[in-house]
Amino acid sequence: MRVRSFVVALLGALTVASTAAAADLELGKKVYAAKCASCHGADGKGNAKMAGMLKVNIPDLSGSAGKSNAELLKLLAEGKKPMPAFAKSLSKDEMDSVLSYAKALVRGSGGK
Numbered sequence: 001m002r003v004r005s006f007v008v009a010l011l012g013a014l015t016v017a018s019t020a021a022a023a024d025l026e027l028g029k030k031v032y033a034a035k036c037a038s039c040h041g042a043d044g045k046g047n048a049k050m051a052g053m054l055k056v057n058i059p060d061l062s063g064s065a066g067k068s069n070a071e072l073l074k075l076l077a078e079g080k081k082p083m084p085a086f087a088k089s090l091s092k093d094e095m096d097s098v099l100s101y102a103k104a105l106v107r108g109s110g111g112k
């Protein structure tokens, strides 16, 4: 009985801890794969095929790595043609997480 309530309390604490993390790279990775990779590419360098279809230049995200999260959050929330606005489809946590993931991604590819 005691063990069981301890486990329940522990699980509760873990759930709170994981949802409270503002920037969660696992969540960011999922959101990136679902919402961003089609244009920006799995490596953040841009999907040339999509750029050709949209007839736009998709910037290498490493160019954004130096920008502040506040600046990038605004861009994500409002969109920038042809990039859609994500304010309605993503939560603030998801946007925070995907930005942190994108920054980690481009740093991992040499930080160029």
Ligand code: HEC
Pocket (backbone or CB within 6 Å): 031, 032, 035, 036, 037, 038, 039, 040, 056, 057, 058, 059, 061, 063, 064, 072, 075, 076, 080, 081, 082, 083, 084, 086, 098, 099, 102
């Ligand atoms: C429909 C294709 C498309 C999708 C989907 C998309 N983007 Fe973009 N993104 C673009 C294009 C095109 C630009 C360049 C806009 C411009 O500057 O004119 C851009 C610009 C950006 C920039 C700014 C680059 C800079 O420094 O100027 C960031 C950051 C970014 N996207 C992140 C994301 C993230 C994160 C997601 C997923 C939540 C995403 N994008 C989804 C096409 C897309």
